[in-house]
Amino acid sequence: MSTSEFRHIGGHQPRKEDARLLTGKGRYIDDIFVDNALHACFIRSPHAHARILSIDTTAAQAMPGVVAVVTGKDLQQWTTRHSMAPPIDGLHPMEMDTLPISKVRFQGDPVACVVAIDRYLAEDAAEQVQVEYEPLPSVTNLWRALEPDAPLVDESLPSNLLSHQKAVHGDVAGAMGSAFRIVESTFSQHRQTHLPIETRGCIAQWDQGRGHLLFQVGTQVPHPYRTTLATRLRLKETQVTIDSPDVGGAFGQKIALYREELTVAALAIQLKRPVRWREDRMENLLAAAQSREDHCRTRAAVDAEGRVLALELEMVEDFGAYSFYPGNYLARVVAMILTGPYRIHHYSYDVQVVLSNKTGNAPMRAPMAITSWVMDGTMDAIARSLDLDPMDVRRVNMLTREEMPFTMPTGEVLADVTPCETMEGALRAIDYSAFRERQSKAREEGRLLGLGLCNVVESTTYGSKFYKAAGILGSGHEAAWVRIEPSGEVSAAVGLGASGQGYETSLANAVADGLGVSPGCVKLHLGHTDIAPYGMGSRGARGGTAGGGALYLCAQVARQAVLDIACCMLGTGHAEQLRLMDGRIQNKLAHAWADTPLTLADIARTAYLDPLALPPGMKPGLEFHTTYEPPPMTYSNSSHACVLEIDPLSGAIRFERYIVAEDCGTVLNQFVVEGQQHGAIAMGLSGALYEHVEYDEITGQNLSGSLADYLVATACELPRFELLPMHTPNRQTPGGMKGMAEGGVMGAIGAVTNAINDALSFLGVVADCQPLTPMYIRELLRNSRHSTFTKVQP
Template identity: 40%
Template sequence: MTGVRAAAARYAGARVARVEDPRLLTGHGTYVDDVVRPGMLHACFVRSPLARARILGVDAAEALALDGVHAVFTAADLNPDVREAWYTLIGRDVPDTPRPPLAEGEVRFVGDPVALVVAADRYVAEDAAELVFVDYEPLPPVADYAAARESAELVHDGYPENVAGTLGGPPLDELAPVFDEAALVVRETIHQQAYAQVPIETRGMVAEWSAPTGELTIWTATQSPHEVRLFCSRLLGLPEQRVRVVMRDTGGGFGQKVAPQREDMCVMLAARKVPGALKWIEDRRENLMSAGQARHSHADARLAFDADGTITAAAIDYVQDVGAYPTPWPVGTAAAVGMFFPGPYRVPRGTWTSTSVFSNTAGLNAYRGPWQMESLVREVLMDQAARRLGMDPAELRRRNLLRRDELPYTNPNGMPYSDITPMETFEQALEMLDYDAFRKEQELARAEGRYLGVGTCTYVEPTTAAMALHATEGATIRIEPSGKVNVYVSGGSSGNSIETTVVQLTADALGVDIADVSTIQGDTAITPFGGGAAGSRSGSMTAGAVGETAAVLRERITAIAAHRLEAAQDDIELTGGRARVRGVPDAEVSLAEIAEIAYFQPAALPPGVPPGLEHSGRYHPDTPVIFANATHLCTCEVDVVTGQVTLLRYIVSEDCGPMINPNVVEGQIAGGVVQGIGGALYEHLAYDAEGNPIATTFMDYLLPTAAEVPTIEYGHVETPAPGPGGYKGVGEGGAIGAPPTVVNAVADALAPFGAEITRLPLTPESIVALVRAAAGREATR
């Protein structure tokens, strides 16, 4: 290929307005519930009211007698039709956990789907669901995952001690001498509560079977339409080309909608058994009860320091609740917690263990930064160590954070870091706050009886992991005969603005005006295969795919232009939708004229140039993972009488490489930060001792609102990654950094009381209890 160049980037790096905003902000988006098909039927699930019970029988006679009811399916009707049920995301050979579409023989959590009612509309389906009689024999539930390994009861036969899987590093005994000789060892068990993704749009699907053609069309709320297609083809034993998946707009996913869950399986299986398209839309109570949980875990962790405050070793024993039916295999994510526990610090020695434990609760599924617990535990221990050393937490971090000039660096658990800036983002965040000035303000406030605190978290985030479904990404670019450009990627509108960024990238790659570029995404019938929105991969992977594809078209365009203008191809540059001869202002030809030649005048093409201006390319990253990093910092005031936490300032210094669109980057950070604040202070997907969920409405499940979240301030450090454009992922970091930052800020505010935080969420009640307990200890001295 010759040295053809597009003009310097005009759009990448700019705060271009989102192309999807006009339809979304005016209420013209198309979500699953907006899809209406001729003769469409509606589905509603009969769900278990018990956490664990044997199913003795299902009587649907009364439901079937209700006018408008078409069918009631049980496990006996749907489950035998399953061919294969594994996810491309993790591969065929992973020892996955059980996943029956409908409960068979036994229900395993409150909300477990037992039967599927199909009726003329949702109202009739719900009425009929209440008429389905299920005869249950209650069984003792395993409600507390932390005690599940000692329980005589099993959530699933074949999993002794209720353990779904374990992984680990070297034995802790190998590090015993390091911990024994350390000047200080901080060891704590940190507990995090279960909370959930809570997307604005709940789960939903419309499945339409065409018997004459043997084709199934699915409209669904998903982050990965091609995963849904592959999963469905395996589930039903259909050829892939007989399954079409369409996602239009998806109202948030945050991991919950990466992979099809059991209800999705049921709709796919039932679609071939009913006379029309089948729609299922989950209500909010179902979502909070059955769509899955995340974060519920604890860790026994320790950090060793020498007398100067230098870290000498780190170890973590991590245990997570995976509920009854995790999606997908949870053991790999648990391992990530251990492997990333050393974080962005110089840690010479380390080890880890991880254990995934079943319980009779909703299944674990992915949630923005699924390994987030490693940062929560590590950063809480760092602040505890600083207090015991009589050192400011910022100074302790300065002594241990990796600097850019120390890279590449491999942590003791084998994670190879490169192109990150932990120290640099940390210092930028402190400077944005004016950290020293805040400490003086804090001192004056304490003298007045007000308790201010500051907390921070610096973390390393793996992005663009090249594995299984995520290994490659495709793009097709078609320059139409008019000269306008269409770019096709798997993508889809799920909140990460890939519609906007792919248009920016394509406009720059071809040297055309952004107004002349449109994108088609989310339809497996016309878009190239891709992994979708997961793993902070979309930006860098799509940039690679667009780059690979556009390079071929640039070569073809400039060859045609050079031939037409009688110039050397190396002298052709593309800008503003025109091909110009460098240094000759009047020698130019428009892209529309070039397209005219390419499509309609094949005899005028230069030798070796094929007709048409369309190409498909595929990108595979050269590195298995690209690392991003950030520092979060916040200040707060704690009312020690009421327990109320008021966040005062929130700062994020992010290094996600060069930004394709700073507005999109900051929007991704903000969304994650708010979710992390919710996890630290408000959200709790709670269960009672019998496994009954007690937070299945927004009356009980509290979310942060605009009133509780301060204005987020952004700083950026840009270190290019080894991939195309130097881009890194940014989708998950906000949710990783926010919980430890808020926890450390509250703990700093409560430092005069000697209170240490080891359990989330930090409700007003728990904060008051911490203060009272600390006062009680002081009174007994």
Template identity: 60%
Template sequence: MSEREAYVGQPRPRREDHRLLAGLARYVDDIKVAGALHAAFLRSPHGHARIVSIDVTAALELLGVVTVVTGEDLAEDVTDLTVAPPIEGLRPTSMPVMPVDRVRFQGDLVACVVAADRYVAEEAMERIVVEYAELPAVSDMFAALRDDSVLVDEALGTNLVARRVHRAGDPEARLAAAPRVIEAEFHQQRQTHAPIETRGCIAQWDPGREHLTLVIGSQVPHPLRTQIVRRLGLRDSQVSVSSPDVGGSFGQKIALYREELAICALARRLGRPVRWKEDRMENLLAACHAREQWCRTRAAVDDTGRILGLTLEMVEDFGAYCFYPANYISEVVGIILTGQYGIADYGYEIRVALTNKCGVGPMRAPMAMASWVMEGTLDVIARRLGLDPAEVRRRNMLADQALPYVMPGGETLLDVNCAETMETALDEIGYAAHRPHDDGRYLYGLGLCNVVESTTYGSRFYKNSGIGGSGHEAARIIVEPDGTVSASVGMAAAGQGYETTFAQVVADGVGVRPDDVAVTLGHSDTSPYGMGSRGGRGATAGGGALYLCAAEVRAHLLRLAAHRLGLNATDGLGLRDGRIVWVRAGGSEETGLDVADLARTAYFDPLALPEGMRPGLEFYRTYDPPPMTFSNSTHACRVRIARETGRLEILDYLVVENCGTVINPLVVHGQQAGAVAMGLSGTLLENVVYDQAGRNLSATFADYTIATVADIPAIRIIARATPSSRTPLGLKGMAEGGVMGAIGAVANAVNDALSVVGAQVTCLPLTPMRLHAAIHDGIGRAAQGQEG
């Protein structure tokens, strides 16, 4: 019998699922606040326009309307958001809580109505009369970067909000001297997060205590509080942020949005609770978008397919406003692009444009394009040189003995097993027997995508990227007087299973059962200050902090136990399932003490404590993880495409994953499969479409299509784990790699199939219309060549 059970690694059912599935969860809309007023926002119907006048007279006359405010009104209460970290090539931007004189995208804020109920607020909103002077709009990022473009933010004097250039070695010299230079292009479409629960919040101002409480579904309660404090001119002690159950986020619920800040300001101004909930059209139109990026690679190669040098040119559409530094999302793509491939001479140039569209933020795997671009480039090299795509990957892949390896993007790659995951995937998918072919009805293809997923994001990464705050996390553990363990960390859950997995980590660290660990999350008053949930950092940053704190709890309890047993040292003592045991060769024996006994002593008999030991059992620990850790995986899939319709079917989908130590296999499998499903949905269906006037043509689920269970194939997942050498318990993270791999694997499989007819697609999504056009364009070109 071992000293402790190893709860880390056990497939324990998620404890939060009972309330979530039984309808007992508490989302923002489930929380009732007596006397709460309701807010509704009037939004611009234009992509770009000057606000000539706003007449709210008729709205104020409606019974039940409390107030109507505009940007000018709120400017008295709220400071502008300035995004201006000292990053070379990044232009500072400023944004008011609501526009005063000009709207920049369809859905931009114009006015806010506060009324006794939502229905009255909506009706009053329709009575507001706004005179606009419509302005030319720019909805194409390449057009936005032209010298004669309409300016989205006149204060900048340009639409180029960020330009970042990085060089390692001399890639230009390699390109100039190379036997061959092969170019490839990739265009990822604009998408949005579409969580089941749209944005919403409740703000309450206590005039007696001068204290603001905000209830909001958020991934980052503490950073959100910091932003509110700064924008409203308050102190940290005057603001509490509480995040209850959250119905999905995927990155959309990180920023403090203007609507939420306006609700806080209005609650303070009116001295009454104010609540707001957006509808689905508002969410699709104006919450947050993501992903719209174009890339071109130029690879210097020899005749064997070995890459001698590589450059990346990238353009990103950031929309009308900057909630984040504009370099942040795209630069991660540049940093990790080369991944597991040994390319010493590498450079990237990234340009980020403002356009008259909804602003952009991180979406699950903001660096999602990186794997498709790198793996797609390798496939293009293989096709141009008549080589096997897997062999080209082998020739460029780093050998195990080359690790740790400083990638040309600057981060250190280690604790990965890229060759192992790829070779396993090739065997399992039957790669050796595959040939792209056409049976007269269908085109058949197979795609590979090797993924290096950056996770954790410690303080150095955020500092270098210009993101406010740090990358550390903090944990607090209290052993209660009855012996139960209460653990909290600065994370907020949005479906990841934190309450279950964190309990397993604490249980192993302390030496108790997971059922005796209560995990509390999402409240700035009860959880220690942390940077929250984002970037696949939950396990490494949050779990790491909890495990280190739990180890201190265990050591403290064993010292107290030794004193109770009349010992001078803890040698030979252990903690197992909450009981103090003698650790013997081949097993353990009970001492008769348990954690409850020790807790009673610590709280109720401090005179019986060892000299110098404080009463009570409260512990606090911070942890700043490495700048990045890396998980890796290989995705492989088989597809077929109907010649006559372009309909794509995924016949087999496989993932071989190395995500480090697995805390809970059930939770990890769900995260991996969910990430793949999200990646497939974006690759095949999702698309935010704007016309030239900046009108969003896809602001309903009739137009913005999302994959259903009928569209997602069975996903086979094989584990090939290598623990991290730099984190507690060897934790890494794996919540985003599935998105990255799905994009690359499916796109590469499609192009493998299309190669039969001499066609290729470089733009997502891979809709039947796009594939049908590619097939018949290829057939047409082949026919013209034969005729010639």
């Protein structure tokens, strides 16, 4: 089926989920009542780095209502150690206990757990647990972590350098030696956290008679989560069911099996009673996963026209105290796709990942978020250095449609992306030449206007071949089943874990068009490992392409079976002359389609209840299963244009316009995609301007442990987003899907920073660190070379 024949894919249907979610009828972890459940509360370290000398639980255990108090030594008997040891060159293996036994590594590290008959008693009892610590020097600065005498975060390793990988592609040295100029730039992205509305939580119920664990938890990856949980508990996978109900946001924080969740599961088995846990907001800010803290330096060899002859990247990432993921995982993706939409043949990278006494890292929506800012920020730096128009520098370096597919220097293949088209579309919408005239006049009036452009190539569907090439453990396949019920209604399932993406709406469209029914007839089953097939879950932007692709292909298999049965029942010669349209069989007569007496319900009843009437050799029922291995990587692309004004007195910014021209292939549902774009852009702008997990450099204390300190943008601070759909299909995926959901973060980070630097460019200063607070911008103004602004009092 070509994209022009889609009836439901690409529609603007309202989200099915919203009927329950917006009326308070959602089913989150806290909405699930479990009789006789106990409540867990964790005792957390007040120190960033310390030896555990003793833990006295006597007073807590004596309190009425307290059922148990356990420590790392107890958990050591009931669970296996976590091991992260993939055979990757330059990456050190790491192991950790379920709860620390000898040493804590960050403020908030859980050292013991109280279980009581209600949450209030558990929290009261937690305060009575006495832990004696021997404080140790901490390291919370990534540069300090690299020094030879830095305190060791993990004493089993020779240093804090967890991962070090480098590569040279092409003749970088030769290009550097013959360059007209070498342009150096730096980019520092600060530490952030995911901040889902629903914090982490779980319920564990052990069925002693069946030897079975029902574990209800908000997770993005139900099946891999089950595999890990069963392994750590020394259970068979058949003894564990993961049920992930409605999830109030995840953004990458709800992928790993965390130590608290494993502890709760082990306690339920040992106590033979249900145990539940919900972290509060402070715990989430202190102890849930964090992300983003990177420092990048580029050296670009260019000719007189700004054409990039070679590019060098040096990157250092702060990975925190524990390795829930391979240490090279997040930074390696940045290095592999950095060159993005630009024609660069000679490229090298040197990537170091260090441990520190901070909360461990996890992927955060767009773990490669810094990529587009680095590349387009480098383009702007080249323009400043050579006194060229920044858009002309982009044009001379940008890949064209005629050059696709293009093999990046790292071997990644770009195909079916349109960066030239989206950039020019954004520039037309913003009226670039008119803006430059306005900017010049504004400067004469003492006003600071800036325009930032960021071209994004977003890696979306990570296939198995990508993981293999990157030296990262993982599979990229997805699995789906479609079952046509005897009534003609359709049930479908896929191995994704929904956390607010609108899957029930968008994926129903994929099934509907693949089969030939209305989306209203399709019921999606997600998040339950006993129901959904074993898939790799939701991460990156793979849901639409991998999940939607698997369902679309499975639905097509189901449709063919339906048509074969219809052909037999109608007595026609060829199934090719039939089609299923909105649940009714149609026959092609001459050049038009006409309804037959048969409906999908008629065929389904025959398949289940009269199997002797089926075509010879066909089995009863209508249930189908398909797995889908996507290409090594699919890419979507977009161009973000941001116009803003800086107040020279305060350093505050005011948005004027924000435009995004996006090509994300065949869109499963326009309404859902627009919501994803809005959410991603908002997250990127909020992160670049406000959000900052900050640690005291001496004590290692988290200074942003509440929402009074960890600031988040609201609708009042964000601009109106103008979206320009410029979609073209991918020729390698079912239906032409490309995927999307993270590029908005990437583009927002680069566009707003580039806009600020454009406003400040004539002053001789560059914002190369985030967050872009008014205080930071005001400091840049004070250090500028322009008298009009240096005279302004701070």
